[in-house]
Every structure is written in structure tokens, then in C-alpha cells.
Amino acid sequence: MARRTGRRPGNPDTREAILAAARATFAERGFDAASIRAIAAAAGVDPALVHHYFGTKEELFRATVSIPVDPAELVPGVLAGGRDEVGERLVRTFLAVWDSPVGTAAVALLRSAVSNQWTARLLREFLVTQVLRRVVDQLDLDPAEVPLRGALVATQIAGLAMMRYVIRLEPVATASPDTLAATIGPTIQRYLTGPLDAG
Amino acid sequence: MARRTGRRPGNPDTREAILAAARATFAERGFDAASIRAIAAAAGVDPALVHHYFGTKEELFRATVSIPVDPAELVPGVLAGGRDEVGERLVRTFLAVWDSPVGTAAVALLRSAVSNQWTARLLREFLVTQVLRRVVDQLDLDPAEVPLRGALVATQIAGLAMMRYVIRLEPVATASPDTLAATIGPTIQRYLTGPLDAG
Incomplete structure (x- = not known):
């Protein structure tokens, strides 16, 4: 599954929670309408934490579909x-x-x-x-x-x-x-x- | 699943047994090399019974993949x-x-x-x-x-x-x-x- 980084702070499930929220939000609203803010809210975390783990919205999206090329x-x-x-x-x-x-x-x-x-x-x-x-x-x-x-x-x-x-x-x-x-x-x-x- | 006909004789499971044998035989040997004789043997029935239920080899094949058009x-x-x-x-x-x-x-x-x-x-x-x-x-x-x-x-x-x-x-x-x-x-x-x- 998703690779974990050494610098990840807080709850060990946070990364997976963000990915699950991102999957649901992208699937429901589509890429353009899905915001990092909405994904963060669905995961119950601060938007800054989403960026910290996954970078840009494009990078987060590729992580949700496990696509290893950009x-x-x-x-x-x-x-x-x-x-x-x-x-x-x-x-x-x-x-x-x-x-x-x-x-x-x-x-x-x-x-x-x-x-x-x-x-x-x-x-x-x-x-x-x-x-x-x-x-x-x-x-x-x-x-x-x-x-x-x-x-x-x-x-x-x-x-x-x-x-x-x-x-x-x-x-x-x-x-x-x-x-x-x-x-x-x-x-x-x-x-x-x-x-x-x-x- | 497969439609049953009123004239089907013998064991009620025979038809399904033939279909299962046909699926396995077609998948293993391919359409050309799979014979009605081999399929009948795998199902433990007489080849005539296979023809009786399913007609030609082409028709039997379409039945195995549930394709309703010819x-x-x-x-x-x-x-x-x-x-x-x-x-x-x-x-x-x-x-x-x-x-x-x-x-x-x-x-x-x-x-x-x-x-x-x-x-x-x-x-x-x-x-x-x-x-x-x-x-x-x-x-x-x-x-x-x-x-x-x-x-x-x-x-x-x-x-x-x-x-x-x-x-x-x-x-x-x-x-x-x-x-x-x-x-x-x-x-x-x-x-x-x-x-x-x-x-």
C-alpha cells in the first residue's frame, strides 16, 4: 500500500484516513471540484497536513489511484x-x-x-x-x-x-x-x- | 443462468455439469482443439447428450460464455x-x-x-x-x-x-x-x- 515516511507525525492512521477521504471526495465530486480543504475536513485533519503528506492535489490524486508515474x-x-x-x-x-x-x-x-x-x-x-x-x-x-x-x-x-x-x-x-x-x-x-x- | 428446457431428461445437474466441463475444456485447450467427445467425457455423459442439450460446438461455446447473440x-x-x-x-x-x-x-x-x-x-x-x-x-x-x-x-x-x-x-x-x-x-x-x- 502507501509508503510511509519517517517524518510522519501524530496518529499512524492519519495518512490512510487522508487517502480514504481523498478517494471518496475525488470519486464523488471529480478532480476539479474536490478541494484539499474538503478532503482534509472529511479526514478530520488540517489542510496543511494533507499537503505535508502528499504535496499537491495532483500528487494526492495519483496516490489515491496508486499510479506511480507522473x-x-x-x-x-x-x-x-x-x-x-x-x-x-x-x-x-x-x-x-x-x-x-x-x-x-x-x-x-x-x-x-x-x-x-x-x-x-x-x-x-x-x-x-x-x-x-x-x-x-x-x-x-x-x-x-x-x-x-x-x-x-x-x-x-x-x-x-x-x-x-x-x-x-x-x-x-x-x-x-x-x-x-x-x-x-x-x-x-x-x-x-x-x-x-x-x- | 442457463435456461432449462422442458424436454431435459435424467439428472437435473447434468446440464450444469456439461457446461462446467465445457468451460474448463474450452479454456484449457481452446475452441478448435476442444472436442464434444472430450467435454462429454469430462462431464461423465454420452456425447449425444451434449448435442441434445446444446446443439453444435459453437452453440455450446456461446452457452459457456453466456453470449446471447450468434x-x-x-x-x-x-x-x-x-x-x-x-x-x-x-x-x-x-x-x-x-x-x-x-x-x-x-x-x-x-x-x-x-x-x-x-x-x-x-x-x-x-x-x-x-x-x-x-x-x-x-x-x-x-x-x-x-x-x-x-x-x-x-x-x-x-x-x-x-x-x-x-x-x-x-x-x-x-x-x-x-x-x-x-x-x-x-x-x-x-x-x-x-x-x-x-x-
């Missing part, structure tokens, strides 16, 4: 190659994380989201506010199209995760990142920057 | 509009089934496949032997490319199912079949009949 660090790499390479780069970045030891936690989260409505809401919030919003914000897209483009990307990436790591359907389960970037990359590219109604 | 009936409709419309038609056919009351069972199967390795194997077998094989067999594709094309289609359709019915990510969760056919159809089309390495 999209804020990965997204610039996805965008670094320019607008026309974002599809392939997104697939490669996704595979680099999920194929690594860290991916085990990601697969567990995916399984949990399918069986638990609260985790599903948290994962949805994570996808929208932490991953997709960061990508689409920097691609100069029509704001009216952004939600659909982001959700379409999520369908393809979630399905890739399902088939490669959970259902283990061959040849996708063992295909090289090169093969998947070449075949699925253009799909992500079209969902992000292409026309939405023609092949 | 891909053999749906696939001709997907292919009826010609090779260049198969992507959109596959999306529309998928949505027509999953958006209907029958879709509840499909969502349950998807959830189960994520949490249970045996169900995952059965679903994989179902996808490959009952759905994808039927579609790709009739599209005159390079046989060497068929497994990858089929698995790519599975990633996109599974991800659509995840986001529309399980995670319920908007706007995909409530988008019209027209919108999804127009946006996701070209992806399916390219995975089936297009070049696999360019956008």
Missing part, C-alpha cells in the same frame, strides 16, 4: 516530436510505462476499475484531468472537439491495455512497441488531430 | 455493404447489440474476463474463433496479416466497450451510433483492409 513528466515527451508524431509517441510512451515493472500497478488499477464503480470514476477523472487534458491543451485543437477526441484516444489506449495485458490476445500481447506504434499510432494521431468523420 | 447471424450483415463499409458496419452492429438489453450480459462478461483468467481465455477464444475469424475469412486478406488485423480490431472494440459501458467516459458513453460509426469506423476499416503502417 503524467506531467511524460506528456512533454509525447509532444516533443511535434504535432504530426504525437500518435506514435503516445503509443510508445504508454508501452514504455506499461511494459515496465511499474505496469503491474497499472494493470491492477485497470482490473479494479472494471469491477469497482468508485475506482472507475477515479480512473476516468485521472484520464481526463491528468492525461488527456495535458495532451490536448497543447495541440491547438477546436475546444468543442476536445472531449470527443480525448475520449476516442482513451477507447483505443484502454483497449490496447485490455488486449495486451489482461486478455493477452496474440499477436498484440507480445508485439513489439515498433509494430504497435506503427499500427495504432495513426489511429491516435487521427483521433487527436485528424478529421473525425472520414478515413 | 456471431454467425450478425457477421453477414457486417459484410453485406461491401468491403469498404465493413468498418462502419462493424461498429454499428456492435453498438446495436451492446446498447440493447442483451448488452447487459456482454458487459458482465467483459467485467468477468478482466477479473478471471479462465473467462479471459474463453473470451479470447470467442473473439478469435467466432467473431474475427468469420469477418477476416471473407475479406480476402493476406493470411499472414490476419492475426494482427483481427487483434487490432479487438483492441479498438474492447476499448470502446470499456469506455462506453464500464468506465462511462463522456462523450463516448452517450454518443450516438452515428457519431461512433463515423469516428471509430475508419479505424476498424484500416485495421481490416488498410495499410498497417501508415496513417
